Amino acid sequence: MTATTDARQGEYVTYAPKGEKCAKCKQGFGPLERVWRLTVERQSGAPAFGPYQHYEKCR
Ligand SMILES: [Zn+2]
Numbered sequence: 001m002t003a004t005t006d007a008r009q010g011e012y013v014t015y016a017p018k019g020e021k022c023a024k025c026k027q028g029f030g031p032l033e034r035v036w037r038l039t040v041e042r043q044s045g046a047p048a049f050g051p052y053q054h055y056e057k058c059r
Helices: none
Strands: 008-015 034-041 048-054
Touching: none
Parallel strands: none
Antiparallel strands: 008 034, 034 048
């Protein structure tokens, strides 16, 4: 009945760890630059964490 198998995508704002690169533009992040991190919540199993993206220019 309620067979919604679609993964839900969420996102939150954080700071990127050193060495991470933006998934969209492939540039690095500044030390105190805010970034989006995408998460994929699944109904069963642990949530999967996705890549980082620049907060403003890569929305
Ligand atoms: Zn970017």
